[in-house]
Every structure is written in structure tokens, then in C-alpha cells.
Amino acid sequence: MIPMQHFLVLSGILFSLGVYGVLARRSAVLILMAVELMLQAVSINFIAFAVYLAPDAFVGLIFAVFVITVAAAEVGLLLAIVLRIFRNQATANVDEVDLMRW
């Protein structure tokens, strides 16, 4: 059986990639994809812990389903916002969008 640490390492790598993407990318769409990476890293963590530490409980698995659901809704919402910003500002570069400042 594959040790649990492998899953955790994979999750860590995915999460770090997501963090890097959010910090380094300037395109709103790419940032959204990086956020999805982080969410999936967390999901992997949930499932790994659920299977290895509490095989009889379904809490972790249910949580993973919840994460996917919320992520889907969130992406729908955020893409709509990005689309509107692009329509109004003709850019999806987050450095150039600072309408919500003081």
C-alpha cells in the first residue's frame, strides 16, 4: 500500500504550485486556475486523511465533495466577474484593475 506521506507530498506540491500561480501570474483566468489547484490539493489531503486515519467515517470524503461543489460555484461566479472586467476595461490583467481601491 502506498504510504500516506506520498499523498501529502503530492498535495503539498500542488498547493505550492497554486500559491506560486496566484502570486506570479497576472492574468485573472490563470489565477483562477491556480486557486483551483490549491483547492484540489486540499481535497487530496481530505481524502488521504479520511482513508488512512478514519476508514469508517465518511466525513473527509463528504468534505471533498463539498469542496468540489463550492469550487464549481465559485469559478462560475468569478469567471462572470472576470468577463465583466474584461468587457469594461479591455484587460484581464489584475495589475491594471484597481477600481476597488480607496
Added chain:
Amino acid sequence: MVGMDNAWLLAALPAGAFAILLIFGPYLPRRGDWLSIAAIGASFILFFPVLAELLDKIDTPGALPGLSGWTWIEYADFKLRLGFAVDQLTIVMLVVVSFVALMVQVYSVAYMKGDPHYGWFFTCMSLFAAAMLTLVLADNFLLLYIAWEGVGFCSYLLIGFWNERRSAAEAAKKAFITTRIGDVGLLIGIIMLWRSTGTFDIRETFEAARAGVMSEPYLTTAVLLIFAGAVGKSAQFPLHVWLPDAMEGPTPVSALIHAATMVVAGVYLVARTLPLFELAHPAALDLVTALGLTTVFMSATMGLVMTDIKRVVAYSTINSLGLMMVALGSGQVAAAMIYLLAHAFFKALLFLGCGSVLHATGKDDVQELGGLWRKMPLTATVFGVGVLAMAGIPPLSGFWAKDEIILSSSQHQNAFVYGLMVLSVFITGLYMARLFLLTFTGEPRDRHAFEHAHEAPPIMTVPNVLLAVLAVVAGLVVFDQVGEALGFPGGIGKFVYLAEPEAFKFHGGVAAVSIIAALAGVLGALYFWRGEAKPAKAAGARFPFVYALWKNKYYIDNLYQALIDHVVLVFSRFIAWWDRKIINDTGVNGSAALAVYSGFRLKFLQTGRLPNYAFAIILGVVVMAIVAMTVLV
């Protein structure tokens, strides 16, 4: 049937008149003066059934008191009852208040005619009558205190009735603040009594006090605080300064509020709570006597040199109030109440006489008056009756009443007090006769005013004459036979008492001494102030220091003014500075300014750029992770 159980009607009628006048007054014919007079007239008529029932029940033990009341506040164990009760003290006050108020209001119809605030005057008069009748009918300290402040408020309104005159506004303020000093004491005293007895009811308080609920020092403190209220309201030394200034109000107001009714509320309060005074340390009653005597002397001597007729009468009022306090200090409730009754009649008469003079000449300074008896014979006659009654010349009411007080002081006090009382009778005769001589006899000092003077209209003279008749005969009720004839079993002395029935006594020697003193005063005045008043001027020039002392009211007003200027205002200025600089500028505005400034600075943190926020979030998470790892692991 109207009786003791619904004696509250006496107070409710003027209160109703007040409410109607307040709202609909301007729309009523004649501004509603008839409504005010009708209400107080009805109260006066309703007094008789109440008196009849009281006389009927007085011999039946337990039938008294006639109680009617209602529960005001009920919360868990706490219950507050307000109610009305009628007893002998109340009866005396009821007849005084309702009758004098009726007379004064009738008089005012002519006196206040043409005043731009004619309707407001009667509105205030109705409120005053309601408050004053409530005060004397109250069976508990709380209602009494409410009415007490009510009459003080009416006094304020009416002294400042002509408030476009600065002196009137100042006098109203002075009266209100000075009496307020005493009122605070009264309130604290009432609360002290309530704290230890758990009741505001006057009778229950007495019973609790007799049962020894309170320690003597505690009770003594409480009654002295209550006495402070009486000192303020009844213009006793050292809070007497407001009453002479209160003469700024219309003369009928002076007659009703500042002579016959409100100022005697203090006497009534002490008489009402006398059982507590008797249970307290004897020094409490001695203090009542001492302050009363001081007041008698200061006011009498100041009355000798004042030239404003209303002020002289005001000083004679303070003088009389002092006498009543001396009587109460000797424990003689009946003597004090009889004097109160007689005083109400002759002092209202004197003030209404002053009003007639003022109305006729427009002058209130005796230096501009004189010789008026030729123009106003009727006013001069009734004023003379008032003067002789106040001076204590038999057989007028003032003599009998004052004689009771002097007799009681000779029996219950030491020779010093008695001697001072006799001396005060002499000075009273002196200054009252002086007032009459300077106003009504001699040569007119202001020709112009004299030529325009005329006798007052009948609506003003009729109340005067009625009061004069009462000022003559009211004193006769001290005789047991007269009392019996009027339906008071065993004479009026057996009727008005609290602890022990006191028969009115007549002691030939004491009476002779007081008659001689009073006559000497009147004759002395004739010597000093007849004609050109040369002997008086000579005496004034001979003792300039004494003259200045009296003329300047013993410098008490100056002392208070200095106290206000150098202590109160200095302290107030510090408080004002503290409030403005520390509380307002630093505390309130300062914290607001700090919030504005920091907000202005910190708002730049909100860049609106997504990468900044993302970086901040991640940085936060990393910091929290490091902290969690180093601290928790």
C-alpha cells in the same frame, strides 16, 4: 355628597381650570378669567361640607382621617401610594388658601386689566391654587414634595410675570434658586425618612418614628433637612433674601403667594412634621426658635428703613413668618396656625392695599407718595386696619394671634426670647405705622402722581373690605365661646392641635405688656414720621452706621453676591474650562480627530489590487503556520 373622602376635588377643580385655560384660554371670552375664578370659588364652597364632616367625625376616635388615594407604582414588594387626607391643620390651610385665592383673583380682574398676558396670569393663578391645595391635602411626603415644587414653580412664573423687565426676571431666578437650596434639603430629608421607615405616608412615618425605628441623630438630621426646606420656602434667615425681591411680581401675586399662602407652606410643613421634631434632639426645635427670632429681628429692622411700600410689607411678612416659627419652636401648633390664619387675611389686605396705591399712582416708593387718604379714603381705611392688625393693636386679629405666640414664648422659652418678642412687637408697630403715615398722611411729595390718584374700582375695593372685616374679627376665634358658636366643640384651641389639646389662654400681664409695646411702636412712629419726618431723618443722620446696615439689608445680599462671584463662579469657570478643554476638546473631539486621521492614513493600505491582497493572505497564513509550529509543537 362632597366630604372628606373626596376633598381632592378642592385641588382638582383649579387643576382642571388650569388645563382648560392652558389649551383653550386664548379662545375663551375674557381670556377665561371667569373660569379660574369659578373654579377657586367652587373650591371655597366645597370647603364647607368638608369642614362639616370633619367636625362631625372629630369626636369619634378612628373616624379620622378621611382618606382617599390611589396606588401609583406597584412593583414586587415596592408599593407607592399617593393620597389625600383632611385633618385640623389642613382645614385651616384650606380655608386660607381658597378664600384668599378667591379674593385675590377677583381683585386681579381689575388690577391686571389690559395686561397683554391677562389670560396667562389667571392660568398661572389656577395652577398655583391647585398645587397649593394639593400641598395641604397631601397625606404623604412624596405628593407634598411634588406640590411643594409646583407652588415654587408658580411662584417663579408669577414673580417673573413681567419678564421683559430685567429686574423681574432676575428676581424670579433668585427666588427659584434660593428656595431650591432649601428644597434639596427637604428632598434629602424625605428620602432619609423613607429609607428607614419604608413609607412616604406621613402618619405611618410618625408611628414608625414613635416606635423608635430611627436613631436620634438620624432623625434629627432628617428633620433639620426638612426644616431647611421650610427655611427656604418661608423666607427664614439665612434664605430670606428672595422674598423682598419677589415683589417684582404683580401685587396680587405678592398678596396671594408671597404673603398668605406659599410662604406659609414652610410653617405648615414644620407644623405638620412637629411630632418628628419633638422626637428628635431638643436642639432641633431650639434651632427653629433661634432662626425664627433672628428672622423676626432682621426683617423688622430692615422694614424700618425701606422706602418701597411693597418691600416694607414683604419684610413684615418675613417678620410674621419668623413669629410663626418661634411659636412652632415652642411646640405651639395652635398659636402658629391661628396667627397664620389671621396673617393671611391682614397681609393679603395690606398687599392688595399696596396694589390699589400702585394702581392709582403708579408709584411704589413712599418718597413719592403721601397724603393719599384724601384721594383714597376707603383704601386708606382698610390699609389702616391691616397696619393696626399687623402691629398687634387690640381688638384686631393680629393682636389675639400674636398674643398667643408671645404667651407661649413666655411660658415655654426663657426670658431672653420673651424679651426679644416684646421688642419685636414694638418695632413692628413702629414700621407698620411709619408705612401708613408716609403713604397716606402728610403732604404729597409727588404732586403729579397725587393729582392723578383716584379710588380703586369696586371690584378691587370689595375684596379689600371683605379681607378687612376678617382681619378685624378673625382673631376672635381664639375665644372658646366664639369657637363654640361657630361649631367647634370646646373652642378652636381644642380643634387645632397635634399632640395635646391646648385651650387658648389669656394672660392679663402678658397681654398688657404686648399692648403697651405695640402702642409705643405706633406712637413712636407718630413722633418720628409725622409730617416732615424730621426726627426720623435726624435719627438716621445720628447713627449712619446702623442706618446703612439696615438699608443694605445687613449686607447679606452683598455677602451672597461676593460668595457667588468669588467662590461659585470661580469654581464654575474651572468646571467650564475642564468641560471645554478636557472633556470636549480632548475627550470627544480628540478621539474623533484621531479616528479621522488614522483612517486617512490607513486607507492607502487598500490598494484595490488583487496580487497585494493575495500576497497579504499568504503571508498571513505563513506567519500563522510558523507561529503554530514554533509555539504549539
